[in-house]
Amino acid sequence: MIKTNYHMHSNYSDGKADPEDYVKTAIEKGFVSIGFTEHGPTKFKKPWELKPENVGKYFFEIDRLKKLYADKIEIYCGLELDFLPGVESNDFYEHDLDYRIGSIHYFFDDEDIYGVDCNFEEFKKTIFDYFSGDVRKMVGEFYSRIIQMVDKFRPEIIGHFDLIKINNFNMQFFSEDEKWYIDEVMKVLDYISSKGTMLDVNTGGITRGYLTEPYPSAWVLRESARLKIPVTLNSDAHRPEHIDGNFELVTQILKDAGYREKMIMRGGKWESSEL
Ligand SMILES: [Zn+2]
Ligand SMILES: [Zn+2]
Structure with missing residues (x-):
């Protein structure tokens, strides 16, 4: 399998090392193509985001590395928006980026955000304060926002498709086997299968110890394989040593789900490559 990773965060957003450290680790581990995807700035100015004043520096630094290591690895510049x-x-959807990951990390009101990608206590606030305890409404809103996002901005990749399960250990809020949940997921898969949008098959939750399955879950991958939705295999690395975290395990999950190929970027274009 050709080693690639298109979901990585350096210290330009909430990662723990310079972009160059990721590049060096990627070369050591035999990667042929990688992409950086810092969290794009928003009006909420959260600490995990790329700071607006550093956007130019980020583009410049990735471009410098692209040229410096051109004979060893292909490096791409993206954002997770x-x-x-x-x-x-x-504006970043208009920007001259190599690609974009579109993600839903939280809900929000006029004042602040209500986390999905957050700790358990904050997640409970999202359910009980923002959605008045209505878990189905929360899940429905999460998936309908993915559809709206694809409809409006057409990101090349959907980030961690079923992130809504992050705090659902022991299935305490919902079961992925319930028909209403399956219906919500299928609505999105049916929609994106007609758009050519790729899924971020994301090992980050396993590597960081929250989950035993990737985003999306194995059953979702079986459905997306059936619908021929293309996938990228990524680690959502926030430190260089996680650049290929759980890739072997999740490659097997992808194969078991029916995938034979993943999407990789070569010469600035997406192409399929054998798993
Ligand atoms: Zn994310
Ligand atoms: Zn990320």
Whole structure:
């Protein structure tokens, strides 16, 4: 399998090392193509985001590395962008990036955010304060925002498709076997299968110890394989040593789900490559 990773965060957002450290680790581990995806700036100015004043520096640094290591590895510059319904434009979708990951990390009101990608206590606030305890409504809203995001911005990749399960250990809020949950997931898969959007098959939750399955879950991958939805295999690395975290395990999960190929970027274009 050709080693690639298109979901990585350096210290330009909430990662723990310089971009160059990731590049060096990637070369040591035999990667042929990688992409950086810092969290794009939003109006909430959260500590995990790329700071607006560093955007130019980030583009410049990735471009420098691209040229410096051109004979060893292909390096691409992306961003992981939050979708904020009601915010009519997102300049980064117009920007000259190699690709974009579109993600839903939280809900929000006028004042602040209500986390999905957060600790358990904050997640409970999202359910009980934002959704008045209505878990189905929360899940429905999460998946409908993915559809709205794809419809409006057409990100090349959907980040951690079923992130809503992050705090659902022991299935305490919902079961992925319930028909209503399956229906919500299938609505999105059916929609994106007609758009050519790729899924971020993301090992980060396993590597960081929250989950035993990737995003998306194995059963979702079986459905997406059936619908021929293309996938990228990524680690959502926040430190260089996690660059290929659990790739072997999740490659097997992908194969068991029916995938034979993943998407990789070569010469600036997406192409399929054998798993
Ligand atoms: Zn993310
Ligand atoms: Zn990420």
